[in-house]
Amino acid sequence: MPDATGHHPAAAAVTLDTAGSTCAERIMYYEMYQQAGQWRWRLKAANHEILASGESYTTKANCEKVIKLLKDTTSTTPVREA
Numbered sequence: 001m002p003d004a005t006g007h008h009p010a011a012a013a014v015t016l017d018t019a020g021s022t023c024a025e026r027i028m029y030y031e032m033y034q035q036a037g038q039w040r041w042r043l044k045a046a047n048h049e050i051l052a053s054g055e056s057y058t059t060k061a062n063c064e065k066v067i068k069l070l071k072d073t074t075s076t077t078p079v080r081e082a
Contacts, residue, residue: 019052024072025044027045027046028044028045028046028051029043029044029046030042030043030067030070031043031044032042032060032063032064032067035056036056038056038057038058039056039057039058039060039062039063040053040054040055040056040063041053041054041059041060041066041067042051043070052077
């Protein structure tokens with residue numbers, strides 16, 4: 001069930017965006033959360049559906065670094081068929 005801001009609560013969830021806008025104003029957003037003592041990320045659509053997720057990291061800083069890397073390279077990353 002979404003909270004008053006329209007977000008779905010998750011344990012220790014932190015929503016990151018690039019321009020200081022709220023999730024409702026953006027099409028997609030990254031969400032960081034803790035699970036079993038590890039930090040994880042997921043990319044969510046505006047409707048809060050999970051589009052992608054990553055492995056777990058021992059520190060929040062390492063999880064943030066991966067999100068930054070993804071955001072910095074996404075538009076230039078080629079798609080290759082396996």
